[in-house]
Each structure stands twice: as C-alpha cells, then as structure tokens.
Amino acid sequence: MSYSNNLVVFRGAGELASGAIRRLILAGFPVIALETEKPLCIRRTVSFATAVYESEAEVEGIRGKFFKESVDALNGAKEGIAAIIIDPDGAAIRELSPSVLVDARMLKKNSDISRESAPVVIALGPGYRASEDVHYVVETSRGHDLGRVISEGEALPDTGVPGELGGETxxxxxxxxxxxxxxxxxxxxxxxxxxxxxxxxxxxxxxxxxxxxxxxxxxxxxxxxxxxxxxxxxxRGNRDFLHSVSDKANSIAGGVVEAVFRGIG
Structure with missing residues (x-):
C-alpha cells in the first residue's frame, strides 16, 4: 500500500523527531520537517536538523536534505528524502496541507498548534492534552510507558532529571x-x-x-x-552508538507510527 499522498510534517528535526521521521519514510510516507535557522539539536549525528548547517544529513541510511523552498522540499520528500526547511513559525503548514502534523519540538507547553492544524495532530511529550489540544500524545519519559500512544490525557510531566544511561543521570x-x-x-x-x-x-x-x-x-x-x-x-563509551538511533528515540518512533496509522485510518 502506498502512503505517498499522506504528507507528514514535523515541527522540529532533532534526535527524537529524526527517529520517527526515519521510521515513517521507511514505511513509505513523504516527510518534511520545519526547523529554526540555528537548530539546537545535541545528538547531531542522528538528527536531520544537521542538514540546516551542513546541507545534508544521514540517519541510519535515510538521507536528509535542506531545501530553501517548500515546493522543492515537497518534491524531495516524495523521493524518500527527509526534507528540511527553515520555518520556525510554521507558516508553511497551511500551504503544505499535510495529512499529519507532528509537534516534536519538546517545548513542554502548547504554544501554537491545535487539532485544527491538520487532519491528524500528534505531539511528543508533556504540555499537550490528547483529545483537546491534539489528537494523540506520545509518551517521552523513560520507563514502562515510553512510546505509548495517549488518546485521552497528557504525558508524564517533565522531572528535570535526565534519564539514566550507563548508571549516570x-x-x-x-x-x-x-x-x-x-x-x-x-x-x-x-x-x-x-x-x-x-x-x-x-x-x-x-x-x-x-x-x-x-x-x-x-x-x-x-x-x-x-x-x-x-x-x-x-x-558506556561505545562509538557504535554515535551514529545509531537510541533506544528511546526508537520507542518514541514506534509510538508516532502507531498514532499516524490510527489517525489516518
């Protein structure tokens, strides 16, 4: 089955967003991500936002490319490229008219999206209430519910404490x-x-x-x-992890894919 007519637009293309972008492209969806002029991604080797700085980026075999115009980005997305444009205010959303909008900026508050922003609206992490602000929320807090799709209510609040990695927080x-x-x-x-x-x-x-x-x-x-x-x-000091999507990002990606399919029916 082809999903080429179901454009997915992401706000943000950092590590967590990129795991989901990669998974959706592999499933056959065209994806465009909107970024700022100077993205604040930390894990740049697995973030499509890196394309803003370097013109291109690759995450586990999926190519990302920076485009100046949304029409060119759309053509790139249809070719299986993670298309990145600078649009911090989301002005291109109306023009692109996506089937799905994913807010992956991790702002921890709802600033400027609603269920009317697209036929299916998904948000990552706290700050959004599923069924009111958006259609679905994906849990981003490490633990039993990481990656779970929430159709009623909110994700767990931000604790301010980084997740444990190699025994350290x-x-x-x-x-x-x-x-x-x-x-x-x-x-x-x-x-x-x-x-x-x-x-x-x-x-x-x-x-x-x-x-x-x-x-x-x-x-x-x-x-x-x-x-x-x-x-x-x-x-842990394992260099192999530098260029691979993390367990957390993969779990969240699974939740996003589930929410997309539940939303588009």
Whole structure:
C-alpha cells in the first residue's frame, strides 16, 4: 500500500523527531520537517536538523536534505528524502496541507498548534492534552510507558532529571555555565575524561564530569542561555552508538507510527 499522498510534517528535526521521521519514510510516507535557522539539536549525528548547517544529513541510511523552498522540499520528500526547511513559525503548514502534523519540538507547553492544524495532530511529550489540544500524545519519559500512544490525557510531566544511561543521570549532561555564544573545544565522538574542557561560553569553560564518549554537542556559534543543555557524555563509551538511533528515540518512533496509522485510518 502506498502512503505517498499522506504528507507528514514535523515541527522540529532533532534526535527524537529524526527517529520517527526515519521510521515513517521507511514505511513509505513523504516527510518534511520545519526547523529554526540555528537548530539546537545535541545528538547531531542522528538528527536531520544537521542538514540546516551542513546541507545534508544521514540517519541510519535515510538521507536528509535542506531545501530553501517548500515546493522543492515537497518534491524531495516524495523521493524518500527527509526534507528540511527553515520555518520556525510554521507558516508553511497551511500551504503544505499535510495529512499529519507532528509537534516534536519538546517545548513542554502548547504554544501554537491545535487539532485544527491538520487532519491528524500528534505531539511528543508533556504540555499537550490528547483529545483537546491534539489528537494523540506520545509518551517521552523513560520507563514502562515510553512510546505509548495517549488518546485521552497528557504525558508524564517533565522531572528535570535526565534519564539514566550507563548508571549516570545528571552528571552526563553538559550545561551552559553562563549565557552567550557556545564554542566547542572538542568534537562529537571524542573520548573524554572527567575534568576535560569540552567547550566554553563567553570564556567560561565547560568541563565533563565523567569519563566516556562525547555523543552530543551543540553546533558551534549557537547562542545559549545559562543552564541550557549543550551536550552529553555517554559513560558506556561505545562509538557504535554515535551514529545509531537510541533506544528511546526508537520507542518514541514506534509510538508516532502507531498514532499516524490510527489517525489516518
């Protein structure tokens, strides 16, 4: 069965969105993602948003490409490309008239979408109420319900505590010590030791608290606010994980695919 006439538009093309985008393209759906001029994706090696910076990106065999115009993006999407355009306000949604709209920005609040935004509207994580704000919500909190499709109610609230990875939680996340421009001093895939400087903001160093693999890092030159996540260290230290979709992203992708099929009937 062909789903070529069922365009799916994503708001956001970071790690979690990209896992779902990849899965939908493999299932035969054309997908376009709307991004900002300077995406804040951390795991850039598995984020289609990287195409905004580098023109192209690849996630586990699926090609992503940046397009300047929505009409060109639509043609690319029909060819099985994860098409990315800059449209932080979602102005192109009306023009594109998608069958499905997925809000994957993880804003943790509903700012500008409703069930009237598309025939099927899906949101990732907390901040949206299924059946009122959107048609479906996909749980993004690690645990028993990760990836579950919610048709009534909300996802679990954000705890502010990163999920456990290799026995570590908060220590594995790198955050901006002050507000300003982020400049990395190491690169994705580097092995780091506790105390290593991985970057700086306005001359203030950011040091790793753990030994491990630098699997996530903001693009250089991005403006950040104090306390904002700028990277993460994987204490498992397995370089094979650098270019593969995570278990969390895959679980959420499964939920998105389920919600899409439930929605389009």
């Amino acid at each position: 908060a220590k594995r996340v790198l955050r901006a010590p002050v507000s300003g421009e982020f400049i990395p001093t190491m690169k994705l895939g580097d092995m780091v030791s506790a105390g290593d400087v991985v970057g700086e903001v306005n001359g203030t160093e950011i040091k790793s608290e753990l030994n491990g693999l630098l699997r996530g890092l903001l693009h250089d030159g991005v403006m950040v606010s104090k306390g904002m996540k700028i990277g993460d260290v994987d204490p």
